[in-house]
Amino acid sequence: MDTQVLIIGAGPTGLTLALDLHRRGVPFRIVDAAPAPFTGSRGKGLQPRSLEVFHDLGVADSVVEAGTFDMMLRAYKGREVLREWNPHEGRVPTEDRPYAHTLMIPQSSIERILRDALPRGVEYAMPLTSFTQDDSGVTAVVGGQTVRAKYLVGCDGGKSFVRKHLGVSFLGETHDDVQMLVGDVRLSGLDRDHWHMFGRDRQDFVALCPLPGTDLFQFQASGGGEPSPELYQRIIRERTGLDDVVLHEVTWMSLYRLNIRMIDRFRVGGVFLAGDAAHVHSPAGAQGMNTGIQDAYNLGWKLGMETLLDTYETERKPVAEWLLGISTKIMSSSDPFARRDEETMQLLLSYRTTEGEGLQAGDRMPDGRTDAGRIFDLLRGPDFVTLDLPDGPILVRPDGYVAAIGRSAIDAYFGANPVTQLHHRRVAARRAA
Structure with missing residues (x-):
């Protein structure tokens, strides 16, 4: 064997798995088809349960330092402030729940911190082009190299090559009528203390959220079209009604189409799927990146001990089903920011097989x-x-x-x-x- 575990994809899911395997002394390689690390925000909300995972992995302090728990929301009509509020008002840390609510932090910052914690770096420009399995392991071709591993884990996103090559069904639906333009932008004319929102309905909505640790804002706008700086500037001008909000640069941009899908199998032989390769959904509620992190956390110790591997699917498939349901419910709500509770913070997720009062087998162990x-x-x-x-x-x-x-x-x-x-x-x- 060249390695014990070959991880395909170096986003938050793959990097979390790599860090967990590293502390167990499990040989691994982590490869990514991209030529360099992703630098955009994409996800930007880290839930308390994921922070608890990062505490165990020894990176929580660095993650918290790179983000912020304090972000006020502000809704406008032109220059008029219609509403200003804190969706987490009243939530404070407790002994059993040390992280009170969502941390705002761009995905690229999380990935950088996880990469820095790994002694062996990510191998970039290494696309997976084929793999086969036999009774003793997996033979994969990555970046033109043949690699032999006992296990392969596909953390390679919604368009996962691993999933497609396995022939695993990606069940669900695509809503081509629900589209959103997203990106990271530099602009002037807005303060960095608020998440600024303009527009009264889903047809003319634009939001500009300052990204902690950067001089960028995340741009989100309803509607479609080919992403371009010119389009983003026009949307900002038309939907804010403010001439002094000026776009200077776009560092990353993308068109999001709503897919609500999940796989029917999380494991095929020695190959596993995790993160967006296993489930995609509405971004509402900041659930996706967090669920991928916890997929990896569930799988890491089982790969390390090479036991209970079948329970990965048994435990994580119901979580994926919950994820699709809760994110869709939040998206369809008249106020997507109203739903911020222990469920969306993923503190209530459990692997219980029996019911009962108080702490039960399968529950998250509280702090104290x-x-x-x-x-x-x-x-x-x-x-x-x-x-x-x-x-x-x-x-x-x-x-x-x-x-x-x-x-x-x-x-x-x-x-x-x-x-x-x-x-x-x-x-x-x-x-x-």
Whole structure:
């Protein structure tokens, strides 16, 4: 084998997976067809659950420093401010939920931080052109090189070559009548303390959001057409009604068409699909990039231990179904910014197989303070952790979800999955008063 895992695509999903494999000491290569890193914003909202993932991976502080939690929204009619509000007003960090709400940060900044944390860099200008499988692994041709790997993971976006080559169905629908122009622009005439929105309906809407850590704004406008600086300037002029809002440069631009689709299989032999390669949807609610990050987080430890790999599809497929439903619901709402709650922040996502009150197996393990330290710090690392608490032990998976509660349930879990016990440590702790 040339490597254990070959990752196709170096967006947030692929980079999260690479960083998780790195800390496990799992050999990997990460390749991307693009000649250089993506520099646009695309996604710009990082949800609290993804920040918890990044805390475990050791990059949360850098990510938070590069973004902002404080972004006021402002709606206009010309120069008249119709409304100014904070969609996260009243949300503050708590002991069990240390990240209170969405962090605004351009996708390119997240990717840069994840790349910087990897000792082995991304191999760019390395398109995947073919692959085959046999009983012992995958043979792929990337950038004209033949690479042999035990596993291949397609994190290569909505137009995924991996998905198409596998022949996996991408079920759903395309709405050609729902289009949006997006891009990153430099302009003058607007402050950088607000997300500025003009237009009263979906036909004449334009939004300009300052991107933290840059001198750019993200441009979003309803409607179609061939993206160009001239078109973007005309839309800004016509829809804001402000002559002094002047576009100076467009650094990235794209036309978005609404696709609501997901795959019917997340695994075919030794090949897995994650992120946009597995599910695409409305951008409303800032869910897509976050779901891809958590796809990778779910898959990483299973690839590292080479156990429970079939549960990747079992656990992530229902999440993808939820994702398509919630993002479509938010998009069709009269006020897409009104829906900002624990569900959209992805803190309530669970892998439960049974119902019950209180914390259950499959739930996200909440943070908290103990005499041995902060729970999230005690869990940090690539292992299963048994927290020996005064009211009984809790076994927590490497991705921060509860595996079992109580000694007999923990023994049964390890009995059913003996490999996991080789990656296990125990911590005695008492919750702080």
